[in-house]
Amino acid sequence: MKGAAAVPAKTLRVTLAEPFQGGYRVQFAEIVGRDEADRWRNRVVLAPRAELPEPDENEVYLHDLVGLAVEGTDGHVIGSVQAYYELKHDVMIEIARSTDSVMIPYRFVTVVDLDAKRMVVDPPEGLL
Helix, strand or coil: CCCCCCCCCCCCCEEEEEEECCEEEEEECCCCCHHHHHHCCCCCCCCCHHHCCCCCCCCCCHHHCCCCEEEECCCCEEEEEEEEEECCCCEEEEEECCCCEEEEEHHHEEEEECCCCEEEECCCCCCC
8 A cells, every 4th residue: 555554454353333423333352452442443444245244135235336227217227326425314326427427315216136237216306
C-alpha cells in the first residue's frame, strides 16, 4: 500500500457485537485491555466473502448489489447499481443511467435476483 505502513494480517474472533451510539461495539477474544482496544478504535474489519454466512431468505449483502442491472416493474431498463449508501433513515441505491445517475431508497426495491444479475424497483411517480 503506497503511503501506509504494511500491517500484518491478524485473525480475530468476535465474542460480542451489539449496536452502540449509532455504530457497533465489538469485542474480540484476541484484544485484551483498554490500551490494545484503543489502537483498534474506528477501524474497519474485513472478512473474505467465502467466509461470510449465506444471507437468510429475502436478505442480501449490500455489496452484492453493485453492478446489478436495474429495471422498472414494467421491465424497462433504468440503469445499473453504481453504489449504495447506508444512511440513518434508509439505504440509498445509486443507479447509473446513460447520461446521469439517480438515488433511490432501498425500500422501493421489489426484487433482487443475484443469479440473473438484476434488480427491480417500483419508485413513486416522478422519482426517476
